[in-house]
Amino acid sequence: MTEALIVSILIITIRAGTSLLYATLGEIYTERVGILNLGVEGIMMMGAATAFAVSYHSGSAWIGLLGAVLVGGLLALIHAFLSNTMRADQVVSGLALTIFGTGLASFMGQRLGPGGTTMVGLQGPKFVRTPLPLLSDIPILGPSFFNQDVLTYGLYLLLPLLWFFLYRTQPGLHLRAVGEKPLAADAMGVPVIRTRYIYTIFGGMLMGVAGAHLSLGYLQGWADNITGGRGWIAIALVIFATWDPLRAVIGAMLFGGINAIQFRMQAAGTTIPAPFLNMMPYIFTIVVLVIITWWEAISKRLGAPAALGLPYAREEKH
Amino acid sequence: MNIVFEKRLSRSRRAAVLVPIISFILALLFGSLILLAFGVNPLEAYRVMAVGSLGSQYALTETLVKAIPLMLTGLSVSIAFRMLFWNIGAEGQLAMGGIAATYVALFLSDSLPGALTIPTMVLLGMLAGAIWGLIPALLKAFIGVNEILTTLMMNYIAILMVEYLYLGPWRDPDGYGFPGTAPFPPEAILPRLVGRVHLGIIFAIIAAFIVWFVLSRSRWGYEIRVIGENQRAARYTGINIGKNILLVMLLSGGLAGLAGMAEVSGIARRLYQGLTVGYGYTAIIVAWMANLNPWAVLFVGFFMAALLVGGDQIQIALQTPAAVALVLQGAILFFVLGGWIFVNYRIRLLRPSEPAAADELS
Numbered sequence: 001m002t003e004a005l006i007v008s009i010l011i012i013t014i015r016a017g018t019s020l021l022y023a024t025l026g027e028i029y030t031e032r033v034g035i036l037n038l039g040v041e042g043i044m045m046m047g048a049a050t051a052f053a054v055s056y057h058s059g060s061a062w063i064g065l066l067g068a069v070l071v072g073g074l075l076a077l078i079h080a081f082l083s084n085t086m087r088a089d090q091v092v093s094g095l096a097l098t099i100f101g102t103g104l105a106s107f108m109g110q111r112l113g114p115g116g117t118t119m120v121g122l123q124g125p126k127f128v129r130t131p132l133p134l135l136s137d138i139p140i141l142g143p144s145f146f147n148q149d150v151l152t153y154g155l156y157l158l159l160p161l162l163w164f165f166l167y168r169t170q171p172g173l174h175l176r177a178v179g180e181k182p183l184a185a186d187a188m189g190v191p192v193i194r195t196r197y198i199y200t201i202f203g204g205m206l207m208g209v210a211g212a213h214l215s216l217g218y219l220q221g222w223a224d225n226i227t228g229g230r231g232w233i234a235i236a237l238v239i240f241a242t243w244d245p246l247r248a249v250i251g252a253m254l255f256g257g258i259n260a261i262q263f264r265m266q267a268a269g270t271t272i273p274a275p276f277l278n279m280m281p282y283i284f285t286i287v288v289l290v291i292i293t294w295w296e297a298i299s300k301r302l303g304a305p306a307a308l309g310l311p312y313a314r315e316e317k318h
Numbered sequence: 319m320n321i322v323f324e325k326r327l328s329r330s331r332r333a334a335v336l337v338p339i340i341s342f343i344l345a346l347l348f349g350s351l352i353l354l355a356f357g358v359n360p361l362e363a364y365r366v367m368a369v370g371s372l373g374s375q376y377a378l379t380e381t382l383v384k385a386i387p388l389m390l391t392g393l394s395v396s397i398a399f400r401m402l403f404w405n406i407g408a409e410g411q412l413a414m415g416g417i418a419a420t421y422v423a424l425f426l427s428d429s430l431p432g433a434l435t436i437p438t439m440v441l442l443g444m445l446a447g448a449i450w451g452l453i454p455a456l457l458k459a460f461i462g463v464n465e466i467l468t469t470l471m472m473n474y475i476a477i478l479m480v481e482y483l484y485l486g487p488w489r490d491p492d493g494y495g496f497p498g499t500a501p502f503p504p505e506a507i508l509p510r511l512v513g514r515v516h517l518g519i520i521f522a523i524i525a526a527f528i529v530w531f532v533l534s535r536s537r538w539g540y541e542i543r544v545i546g547e548n549q550r551a552a553r554y555t556g557i558n559i560g561k562n563i564l565l566v567m568l569l570s571g572g573l574a575g576l577a578g579m580a581e582v583s584g585i586a587r588r589l590y591q592g593l594t595v596g597y598g599y600t601a602i603i604v605a606w607m608a609n610l611n612p613w614a615v616l617f618v619g620f621f622m623a624a625l626l627v628g629g630d631q632i633q634i635a636l637q638t639p640a641a642v643a644l645v646l647q648g649a650i651l652f653f654v655l656g657g658w659i660f661v662n663y664r665i666r667l668l669r670p671s672e673p674a675a676a677d678e679l680s
Binding site: 038042078081082086087088089091092093095096097099100101102103104106107110111116228229232235236239273275276278279282283285286289290293294297313 | 323352356357404406457461462463464466467468470471472474475478479481482485486599600602603606639641642643644645647648649651652655656657658659663
């Protein structure tokens with residue numbers, strides 16, 4: 001392989017992996033406090049639609065990003081309210097969020113173009129790739145890792161922060177305690193419900209960013225069903241990462257890599273029909289899930305947070 | 319004063335009926351806020367939706383047409399949900415049923431006696447859906463792989479498979495580039511009863527009876543319900559959970575496959591892109607609103623179909639995106655979920671000195 005080919009594959013890998021990683025990190029933080037949010041796909045869809053609509057009309061990708069963050073947090077708040085306060089089934093609540101978000105995003109897509117027309121095919125502000133001085137001169141790694149857009153760079157900073165916060169700070173310890181042993185956390189004086197609200201909303205905001213990166217960075221535009229199952233793949237990646245932010249990087253790169261291979265094969269004029277190429281990420285997700293579940297079973301490692309998906313009510317013993 | 323939820327001794331039947339109805343009304347109010355935000359008059363939109371889906375014989379038959387796949391997939395997921403197996407894959411199982419039925423119609427009908435074509439399509443359609451549902455079931459039963467994710471991924475794969483077939487090898491050679499297969503021969507088309515309402519409506523009623531019988535009148539159904547309520551207890555009483563997962567998913571996938579067969583044979587009369595429009599996802603709302611009761615699934619399925627037809631109507635009449643129907647569906651589910659707590663709990667206002675009675679009750 002030539003250096004140019006490796007670089008071009010790496011660039012797409014990282015670009016495609018960026019939104020996946022934001023979504024995965026959001027879901028990791030959510031699940032770590034014991035809330036299962038299956039609404040990632042819907043939140044990302046709304047994030048993508050909001051980011052594009054707001055940036056198109058305001059002329060600033062940054063304001064669009066802000067809109068996506070707010071919408072992501074707001075949708076996650078609905079889920080937090082239903083699962084914490086109303087003790088609803090979290091699986092169904094997440095599915096409701098996905099149906100709602102997909103519908104509303106599609107609605108917005110058809111109405112929020114100029115003068116109430118469609119947003120499909122419009123060009124708006126975007127986050128363009130900008131090489132970082134010095135760093136981008138490193139052979140191979142430079143032009144692939146340090147010639148990206150600002151949201152990818154943001155991830156380079158956010159990732160160690162999120163890891164450090166989760167494992168090395170007191171609020172991080174509380175966060176994990178709430179997801180593992182809410183009763184004990186409560187006895188320690190950690191406000192269980194409030195903590196769950198906070199990180200579910202925070203996780204939703206990251207999912208909103210993931211959507212924004214699709215419509216402003218990676219795909220640069222709005223299309224119906226723009227997320228194409230990425231939200232669900234992110235949930236699979238949480239399992240793959242065993243709820244660890246750093247391991248999530250490997251998963252996001254793997255799936256980003258699959259996207260890159262798809263692109264390369266299409267560009268090279270492969271005879272494999274497009275639908276089969278497009279199946280690759282989904283088949284790969286199933287294969288990865290099977291391997292990781294099987295491996296976890298034989299190594300008897302602790303997987304999910306112990307209280308994941310269970311509503312917390314102090315007066316009822318679990 | 320403090321608001322607490324106290325667990326009821328038994329589920330409130332009154333609340334179980336009232337919650338979906340009140341949820342629907344609240345969802346309409348919530349939806350009207352969204353419509354207003356987009357500059358659409360909600361009263362006008364709802365009027366068009368109601369008249370367009372229920373207001374004439376034509377409207378009613380069109381609603382029934384959409385209700386058929388919703389009823390069948392609603393039954394499909396509700397039997398799986400009853401044992402807390404989250405089959406989110408009805409959409410893909412429906413697609414596979416459609417593919418198998420199309421295969422019979424296009425390639426086997428010549429060599430089959432005419433009267434056997436439809437039964438073969440039903441059989442193979444159900445079989446294809448069942449096999450598609452069996453794959454996640456096997457992975458769950460033997461390895462423990464999360465079924466929510468596998469059933470969902472299988473949807474994407476099945477939909478792409480449909481796309482491959484109607485764009486590729488099964489594309490109509492005389493179709494002037496129309497993306498779809500050739501139309502079915504007459505013997506492969508489900509007879510219509512009134513309007514576009516086809517025999518699939520009878521399939522749905524029979525299916526509801528079978529699901530009701532299995533769940534309420536058979537030992538198998540008893541096992542399914544025990545697993546759904548308490549998996550650990552089920553294991554202690556010697557119920558084979560793995561075997562039940564496989565059997566339930568065969569039935570669940572088979573019903574969704576039947577929905578796909580009925581769609582291609584009764585409505586489109588060919589395989590094309592419009593086969594997978596999200597019935598398998600709406601089915602989740604149908605099942606949940608119906609409280610997983612098979613007879614209620616028929617009723618709620620009809621009702622959700624009215625919402626979908628109404629959505630199409632406002633797209634035509636008011637140029638308002640049909641996705642409004644999806645938004646309303648999601649909102650209804652939000653309110654049902656939020657309201658369900660009143661079925662199992664009651665609200666009490668407590669003075670600080672008064673102890674909560676929940677411990678003794680639960």
